[in-house]
Amino acid sequence: MRNLLSVLSLSFFSFLLFSGPCRAQSDAREFEDILVQEWAALLRESPILAVYLGEDSPLLWPDASREAREKTARHYLSVLNRLDGLVPSQLSDRQRVNLRLFRQQLSWQVERHQYGLDLFTMNQRDGVHTTASLADSIPFVKVEEFQRWVERLEAFGAYTDGEIEVLKDAVAQDRVHPKIITERLLERVRLQIQLAADPTESAYLEPFRKANAALRADPRFDELERRAASALREVIAPAFSRLSVFLADDYLRAAPERVGLGQLPGGREAYRFLIKRYTTTDLSANEIHGIGLKEVARIRTKMEAIRQQVGFQGNLGQFFDHLRTSPEYYPKDSEELLTKYRAFCKKVDGQMPRFFKTLPRRPYGVEPIPDYIAPATTTAYYLPGAGYLAGTYSVNLYQPETRALFEIPALSMHESVPGHHQQIALTQEIEGLPDFRRHSDGFGDYTVFVEGWALYAESLGEEMGLYDDPYDLFGRYTYEIWRAIRLVLDTGIHDQGWSRQQAIDYFLANSPRSELDITNEVDRYIAWPGQALAYKMGELKITELRRYSETELKERFDIREFHDAVLLGGAVPLDQLEDQVRAYVRSKR
Secondary structure (H helix, E strand, C coil): CHHHHHHHHCCHHHHHHHHHHHHHHHHHHHHHHHHHHHHHHHHHHCHHHHHHCCCCCCCCCCCCCHHHHHHHHHHHHHHHHHHHCCCHHHCCHHHHHHHHHHHHHHHHHHHHHHCCHHHCCCCCCCCHHHHHHHHHHCCCCCHHHHHHHHHHHHCHHHHHHHHHHHHHHHHHCCCCCCHHHHHHHHHHHHHHHHHHCCCCCCHHHHHHHHCCHHHHCCCCHHHHHHHHHHHHHHHHHHHHHHHHHHHHHHHHHHCCCCCCHHHCCCHHHHHHHHHHHHHCCCCCHHHHHHHHHHHHHHHHHHHHHHHHHCCCCCCHHHHHHHHHHCHHHCCCCHHHHHHHHHHHHHHHHHHHHHHCCCCCCCCEEEEECCCCCHHHCCCEEEECCCCCCCEEEEECCCCHHHCCHHHHHHHHHHHCCCCHHHHHHHHHHCCCCCHHHHCCCCCCCCHHHHHHHHHHHHHHHHHHCCCCCHHHHHHHHHHHHHHHHHHHHHHHHHCCCCCHHHHHHHHHHHCCCCHHHHHHHHHHHHHCCCHHHHHHHHHHHHHHHHHHHHHHHHHHCCHHHHHHHHHCCCCCCHHHHHHHHHHHHHHHC
16 A cells, blocks of 8 residues: 555656645634634733633733724734635544634624624723732732732732723713713722722732741842732822823713613614624524513522412512512621532532533632722623633622521522532633633623523522422522523613613513522623623523433433533533534434
């Protein structure tokens, strides 16, 4: 055979025979090179993302200038052109999936810029005023990490000024948050000015307050602490003052009274893009609104059954009011609330091997949300682990008397395990995934998968026997109907012209959640259009695929294998998820 190949290699026929494999090797290699190059460039130019992922970046803060934003958009267009030059048939099956997803995520970034959505860089929950939370993703076990932190604090003024320039462009392009969101953002910024007046209160100096004796014994430590305190007074406080003045004057004057992206120029088109981006479907706002209304009605029926089971005399609305106002359903203080969160998570941990073949190696912890963030944010959130840091289920202890105890099971299963920690930590550990798929919040994550999985995870509590009290099960339905309400409110606000009060009233009529929670949630939807659609749309698809698998496989269905089929491909759009599950079913048949 070798002799024959030697002869053929001298002929023109050999060129025809082997040009295909050579081209395949060339395209495959070029695609892998693009992925490596673009991920390295992203971390280099996105220092905040790099910190969250436990990576290094030469920059202290991102460049938010107009020139940098335009340059990035042009660069992504050039990368898309390179990707279009690749021949998919010359790539492996896995590479074709990666090519499709990478191209989709870069296209999202280009469209986001074209619609001016990258001008919404801050709101009441996120932005410059929450950057102290970066410290939660830094180990601070070496003096060099304190050195780098001090350098960030000393450069904070230039970073904030750059963000102010973005807001000026936003005003010029009619991409300004409505008045209510601007006022809440301004309130958060002014709080940072107050905290900067006292080094013992500012979260920017928290790493120094927590430093152990060994670190303090280093001769460099005292000088770094002095520089940090100086930066707080002379750089950070003045920077927040400048931001406060701009928000209170120019930005607030430009802020519309009405809420909703649809009322801004080109806003309805931008919202259609966000629907596609966050749901990975071609559904219209009206179709999603209708799905939400049907889901709300279906879940209300389940809630009504529990109202009857516990013997409450009154209608469902009166039962909601009873649950909102009766102290027996709420903790005495924040300490009791945190203890109950942690105790429940331990119960779930013990059930995980029964439902999952593959568990992540990275652990997670349950910690309070920082006080300076808690009043304006949601009930809880998850922070992925980075480097050798564990994942963190962050819980809101602000006004504990408003945090219903019966909501703890569903919320905890969503944010920790089997929800976000199970899915995100596992994805970080999947062999063979390129970095852009391994880490969320890179070029653009698949929120519909990530949040859809976490909502599906809440339902597993019934099979695990963890909703052993009818009020806990009611809490699960409270959380499920909350996500159905999101479909109604997000489309109502950004496409159908709903007012903020109309959204709050609808939420109150269909959920027992406290008015504080509901108001914060509605303001979140106003400030972050489209994102709230992902949860229920993703959960509906995962539930549909599970039913399909159970029906097709009957006694051969194994829930642990099904969960592997869903999770071990990483976060994907819904049509790709369907392909994965159907392939799993075919393999079992």
